[in-house]
Amino acid sequence: MSKPTFAPLKLFITGPTYIRQDVKEAALLPEFGHRDAENDLRCVPIRENLRKLAGCGDDFEPILCLGSGSTAMETSVRSLVADGETILNVSVGAFGDLYYNLAASNGKKCENLKFDYGTAVDLNVLEDKLKELKPEVVSFTHNETSTGVVNDMKAVCGLVRRHGAMPLVDGVSIYGGAPLDLSDSGAAMYSTATQKSLGLPAGFGIGFVSKEAEEKAERVTNKGHHHDLTKHLDKARKNQTLTTPNTCLINQMWYQLDRIVNEEGIENRFARHAAMRGQVEKWVAGLDGFDMFAPEGYRSPTVSTVLCPEGVTVAQLKNGVKEALRGEGYLMDPGYGKLNAALEGAGRRLVFRVGHMGDITPDMLAAYLGKLEEALRKL
Numbered sequence: 346m347s348k349p350t351f352a353p354l355k356l357f358i359t360g361p362t363y364i365r366q367d368v369k370e371a372a373l374l375p376e377f378g379h380r381d382a383e384n385d386l387r388c389v390p391i392r393e394n395l396r397k398l399a400g401c402g403d404d405f406e407p408i409l410c411l412g413s414g415s416t417a418m419e420t421s422v423r424s425l426v427a428d429g430e431t432i433l434n435v436s437v438g439a440f441g442d443l444y445y446n447l448a449a450s451n452g453k454k455c456e457n458l459k460f461d462y463g464t465a466v467d468l469n470v471l472e473d474k475l476k477e478l479k480p481e482v483v484s485f486t487h488n489e490t491s492t493g494v495v496n497d498m499k500a501v502c503g504l505v506r507r508h509g510a511m512p513l514v515d516g517v518s519i520y521g522g523a524p525l526d527l528s529d530s531g532a533a534m535y536s537t538a539t540q541k542s543l544g545l546p547a548g549f550g551i552g553f554v555s556k557e558a559e560e561k562a563e564r565v566t567n568k569g570h571h572h573d574l575t576k577h578l579d580k581a582r583k584n585q586t587l588t589t590p591n592t593c594l595i596n597q598m599w600y601q602l603d604r605i606v607n608e609e610g611i612e613n614r615f616a617r618h619a620a621m622r623g624q625v626e627k628w629v630a631g632l633d634g635f636d637m638f639a640p641e642g643y644r645s646p647t648v649s650t651v652l653c654p655e656g657v658t659v660a661q662l663k664n665g666v667k668e669a670l671r672g673e674g675y676l677m678d679p680g681y682g683k684l685n686a687a688l689e690g691a692g693r694r695l696v697f698r699v700g701h702m703g704d705i706t707p708d709m710l711a712a713y714l715g716k717l718e719e720a721l722r723k724l
């Protein structure tokens with residue numbers, strides 16, 4: 346068999362992300378039976394640490410769905426929107442649209458309330474829509490990965506609740522990188538994944554399910570099997586997964602969550618991400634013609650989006666800058682494809698993204714930004 350050479354690129358994209366060597370090696374811990382006592386040795390601490398990182402207690406039940414972030418999100422749609430009910434999907438970018446597509450493709454009555462790329466949810470506009478549509482369920486994105494915008498989760502959930510609806514939150518790209526305070530957030534279910542700010546390979550959608558969501562799911566029919574919250578919760582209470590888990594990833598999760606909580610420290614981890622956001626802001630301020638895309642106060646601590654000078658093309662970003670960085674051992678993100686296509690079509694300035702998720706450090710980021718700057722100066 347001829348062996349290809351795989352390039353050991355450092356990923357500065359927005360998921361999957363860089364994985365530490367010790368976290369990679371944790372995949373080599375012994376395989377185990379997922380209905381055996383060995384499972385509990387891993388999954389009891391995993392569930393405990395997931396709650397610590399989320400800022401919740403037993404008011405939320407963590408579930409692991411084999412799949413990815415979208416699997417947890419689809420589970421929320423299948424299990425929490427009953428026949429005849431309406432879900433309002435609130436979108437500030439590509440991943441807000443994804444929640445809408447999950448609802449529509451599952452035959453749910455749904456409407457997509459879209460805000461301009463680069464902006465956060467406008468609460469006044471949302472309130473008008475809530476009054477008009479009277480949805481039972483509302484979804485929105487905590488951290489919009491395509492634009493680098495963070496929504497004020499508590500404010501959005503609060504408004505949704507004042508209109509009697511149940512908020513479902515997509516936190517795929519921010520969980521593990523910023524304080525969540527889930528118990529006090531107003532969310533009914535919060536979905537995330539392993540391959541972004543947790544610094545693990547992809548493989549599980551992670552759901553945090555409130556008691557209220559649990560009770561509702563019991564009344565919703567036609568949930569399918571993989572997307573049945575009631576079945577997931579039944580196994581989760583036994584510290585198990587509904588279907589056979591990826592045991593390598595469980596081993597890595599056990600290791601990584603223990604490292605985050607007991608070695609790095611949750612507060613330190615969150616502070617590191619906030620510092621990296623500041624680092625990118627400072628770097629952009631020193632680059633002529635470049636600006637931050639997201640408005641101040643709504644900038645993500647895990648992914649920064651940068652506006653290029655006028656005249657920069659998609660081809661330059663994709664073939665020039667991205668390939669120059671590959672030559673330096675990095676995988677660069679030349680901007681969310683659909684977003685840049687739309688911006689280019691409208692004759693507007695393009696964006697690129699800097700993913701600083703998971704276990705990327707300020708030193709790694711500084712080295713990367715240095716190389717990125719060299720490539721951008723050649724534009």
Ligand SMILES: *Cc1c(COP(=O)(O)O)cnc(C)c1O
Nearest residue numbers: 413414415440488490517518538
């Ligand atoms: C990556 C991402 C998703 C999709 O997650 P998968 O794990 O690829 O299914 C959903 N929402 C947001 C905000 C994301 O960043």
